[in-house]
Amino acid sequence: MQITALAVTIGLTGCGAPPARQPDGRTAPSDTGYLTPPSVAAVTRQGDVLLIAGEAPAGAVVRLASPGGAFGLAKTDGHGRWSLSLAVGAEPRIYGLSMTAAGRQVQAEGYVLTTPGGAAALLRAGAGAVRLDPQPTAKIGAIDFDRDGEAVISGTAPANAALSVQIDGRQTADARADRAGRYSVNLPQLSPGAHRFEVLGDGFDSSVTAPVSPPAPLADGPLRSQFTPNGLRADWLTPGGGVQSTLIAG
Numbered sequence: 001m002q003i004t005a006l007a008v009t010i011g012l013t014g015c016g017a018p019p020a021r022q023p024d025g026r027t028a029p030s031d032t033g034y035l036t037p038p039s040v041a042a043v044t045r046q047g048d049v050l051l052i053a054g055e056a057p058a059g060a061v062v063r064l065a066s067p068g069g070a071f072g073l074a075k076t077d078g079h080g081r082w083s084l085s086l087a088v089g090a091e092p093r094i095y096g097l098s099m100t101a102a103g104r105q106v107q108a109e110g111y112v113l114t115t116p117g118g119a120a121a122l123l124r125a126g127a128g129a130v131r132l133d134p135q136p137t138a139k140i141g142a143i144d145f146d147r148d149g150e151a152v153i154s155g156t157a158p159a160n161a162a163l164s165v166q167i168d169g170r171q172t173a174d175a176r177a178d179r180a181g182r183y184s185v186n187l188p189q190l191s192p193g194a195h196r197f198e199v200l201g202d203g204f205d206s207s208v209t210a211p212v213s214p215p216a217p218l219a220d221g222p223l224r225s226q227f228t229p230n231g232l233r234a235d236w237l238t239p240g241g242g243v244q245s246t247l248i249a250g
Contacts, residue, residue, distance in 0.1 A: 036057060037056075038097055043118075045117075054082055056101070060075070061076075063098050064095045067221050088116055095114070096112075097111075110124045111236065119231075119248050121248055125239050126244075128184035131154075131156070131248075138158065140153060140249050142249060144245065152187060153165060155182070156182055158181060159181045163183055163185070166200065167190075168195055168196050169198075172188060191212075197209070210228070215235040218243055223237070233246070
């Protein structure tokens with residue numbers, strides 16, 4: 001897993017090669033023109049409903065679909081905003097996001113993961129997950145890794161804050177949050193076993209202790225999830241056909 005150590009803003013960008021089985025089971029037709037893919041800006045829980053809001057070109061029809069074929073549709077308004085509601089499921093769910101605009105279908109990069117507790121994230125192949133549910137100002141949001149131990153840590157911090165990343169009490173990397181208060185930082189190759197991850201800055205400190213182990217092949221669908229004392233571990237199918245693991249920190 002090759003991960004670029006830079007801060008990221010929330011959203012879905014670009015369009016990669018389709019996976020062996022995309023969560024929505026669909027692919028986008030090729031076209032020489034470019035349309036900005038749809039994006040998810042936020043996921044909030046309201047009772048037994050998840051409200052998902054995002055952006056896409058004005059007039060586009062946005063489709064959020066699960067591997068089982070269930071889907072929701074929404075049309076953007078004149079400002080390019082869209083929203084739809086989903087029932088809170090009993091298990092974590094993964095969705096593919098696409099849109100139809102100007103007679104073309106465009107698939108967004110990344111998959112939207114939702115959980116029964118209301119946590120949500122944009123899963124990105126070869127990069128850190130972006131939390132979509134409301135987050136504190138300074139918190140580790142997710143840790144991503146692959147079977148080789150290549151890993152990235154991502155989360156929130158004060159805008160433009162300088163960060164120090166430590167693993168098992170040892171200084172690992174320096175970074176800086178972006179203007180939106182988000183960061184995504186490459187980590188050294190991790191050995192299997194439990195590790196303590198810590199992100200420190202001026203006046204804040206966030207830590208997570210989590211086990212790291214190679215994901216097993218997926219035998220039933222593009223997602224396998226397991227709740228742990230430190231959050232939800234999701235093993236999911238990437239567009240390249242590999243398996244990436246994402247720990248959604250609690």
